[in-house]
Amino acid sequence: xxxxxxxxxxxxxxxxxxxxxxxxxxxxxxxxxxxxxxxxxxxxxxxxxxxxxxxxxxxxxxxxxxxxxxxxxxxxxxxxxxxxxxxxxxxxxxxxxxxxxxxxxxxxxxxxxxxxxxxxxxxxxxxxxxxxxxxxxxxxxxxxxxxxxxxxxxxxxxxxxxxxxxxxxxxxxxxxxxxxxxxxxxxxxxxxxxxxxxxxxxxxxxxxxxxxxxxxxxxxxxxxxxxxxxxxxxxxxxxxxxxxxxxxxxxxxx
Amino acid sequence: xxxxxxxxxxxxxxxxxxxxxxxxxxxxxxxxxxxxxxxxxxxxxxxxxxxxxxxxxxxxxxxxxxxxxxxxxxxxxxxxxxxxxxxxxxxxxxxxxxxxxxxxxxxxxxxxxxxxxxxxxxxxxxxxxxxxxxxxxxxxxxxx
Numbered sequence: 001x002x003x004x005x006x007x008x009x010x011x012x013x014x015x016x017x018x019x020x021x022x023x024x025x026x027x028x029x030x031x032x033x034x035x036x037x038x039x040x041x042x043x044x045x046x047x048x049x050x051x052x053x054x055x056x057x058x059x060x061x062x063x064x065x066x067x068x069x070x071x072x073x074x075x076x077x078x079x080x081x082x083x084x085x086x087x088x089x090x091x092x093x094x095x096x097x098x099x100x101x102x103x104x105x106x107x108x109x110x111x112x113x114x115x116x117x118x119x120x121x122x123x124x125x126x127x128x129x130x131x132x133x134x135x136x137x138x139x140x141x142x143x144x145x146x147x148x149x150x151x152x153x154x155x156x157x158x159x160x161x162x163x164x165x166x167x168x169x170x171x172x173x174x175x176x177x178x179x180x181x182x183x184x185x186x187x188x189x190x191x192x193x194x195x196x197x198x199x200x201x202x203x204x205x206x207x208x209x210x211x212x213x214x215x216x217x218x219x220x221x222x223x224x225x226x227x228x229x230x231x232x233x234x235x236x237x238x239x240x241x242x243x244x245x246x247x248x249x250x251x252x253x254x
Numbered sequence: 255x256x257x258x259x260x261x262x263x264x265x266x267x268x269x270x271x272x273x274x275x276x277x278x279x280x281x282x283x284x285x286x287x288x289x290x291x292x293x294x295x296x297x298x299x300x301x302x303x304x305x306x307x308x309x310x311x312x313x314x315x316x317x318x319x320x321x322x323x324x325x326x327x328x329x330x331x332x333x334x335x336x337x338x339x340x341x342x343x344x345x346x347x348x349x350x351x352x353x354x355x356x357x358x359x360x361x362x363x364x365x366x367x368x369x370x371x372x373x374x375x376x377x378x379x380x381x382x383x384x385x386x387x388x389x390x391x392x393x394x395x396x397x398x
Contacts, residue, residue, distance in 0.1 A: 027276070029334060081335050082279040088332055116277050126271035133268035136260060137294065138348055156275075201351045205268075210342045211276060214334060217380045221387055243354045251358045 011101045012044035013068045018108045020058050026083040030219045030227040036091045043094050086111045127206035128153030135202030147193035152203030155180035170241040177245025185253050209238040265294035272339035285325050289340040293318035308378045315382025346375040
């Protein structure tokens with residue numbers, strides 16, 4: 001018998017994949033996913049494991065006397081940076097020997113099943129407030145604060161609903177931007193709002209794919225060319241969908 | 255003076271609100287706000303000194319990235335928790351919007367000009383992030 005029993009191998013592989021999967025699905029950088037998996041494997045006695053991560057799948061191979069290769073397909077991704085933080089903590093504790101493999105798996109399953117930290121209504125409220133604040137930051141007047149809040153909040157609420165209802169990407173962003181454009185034009189026409197351009201810019205900001213942009217740059221820098229380019233393309237398409245939504249409303253109004 | 259306070263307050267709230275949208279841990283919301291506020295403050299001050307917006311964005315993005323690295327070290331959290339919400343205010347939403355609006359109004363010359371500017375500023379954000387990473391790696395390597 002070798003130093004590693006077969007069940008230990010399987011447990012370590014499962015642990016690595018689960019950790020990687022949660023980070024990738026919650027919006028972590030590719031580099032962090034690969035690094036975390038390799039570190040956990042090293043702590044479990046597999047110093048020469050390999051992982052290849054793209055936004056849509058993970059391939060993970062452990063060396064040693066009984067090589068294991070596993071593959072996970074990632075279909076849905078969301079943004080939940082607190083899960084990334086929690087998995088990061090778990091991986092750090094595994095590294096210092098604080099957690100055994102089975103304890104860590106139990107903890108990770110708990111993290112995976114946990115709900116997001118902030119309820120939907122709070123996210124909509126903060127998107128609304130952010131829209132108003134952006135209007136001021138872009139040198140708008142306080143009299144447009146409330147209209148921008150309304151348009152931004154409504155647009156973001158619609159985005160959340162559509163993301164659940166329609167599985168086609170970019171459509172939710174397009175339709176939400178259309179609603180934001182429509183509401184802003186309505187506000188400007190009825191005299192409730194004053195500066196149409198600033199209202200639209202402010203309330204569209206919560207839709208901006210900030211995480212994708214940042215991650216695309218960080219991935220490219222770390223040499224993850226495939227991930228970086230695909231995240232960049234996703235960000236570009238999202239931005240184009242927002243632009244198209246606004247453009248439709250503007251040209252209808254002209 | 256009031257406008258400065260106004261800008262500081264709104265950029266703090268907006269960045270923290272963005273942290274919330276990205277579901278960052280509760281104990282990092284304030285830090286997200288601070289990172290975003292300082293980055294935006296640097297941008298506003300630089301543009302008021304008639305410095306080219308592209309350069310101002312580059313420096314502000316670098317500032318956001320360096321602050322995020324410090325926060326990530328201090329609070330032992332992944333760096334993206336902090337830099338994502340700090341970068342958002344620098345995104346050239348206004349330019350992109352104006353470019354698109356010109357295109358809709360069939361003013362393609364203006365659209366191309368504004369679009370190029372927006373593209374340059376996006377590049378500056380990326381460069382700012384890269385720059386701070388380079389500095390960070392250099393410091394880490396030189397210690398080893």
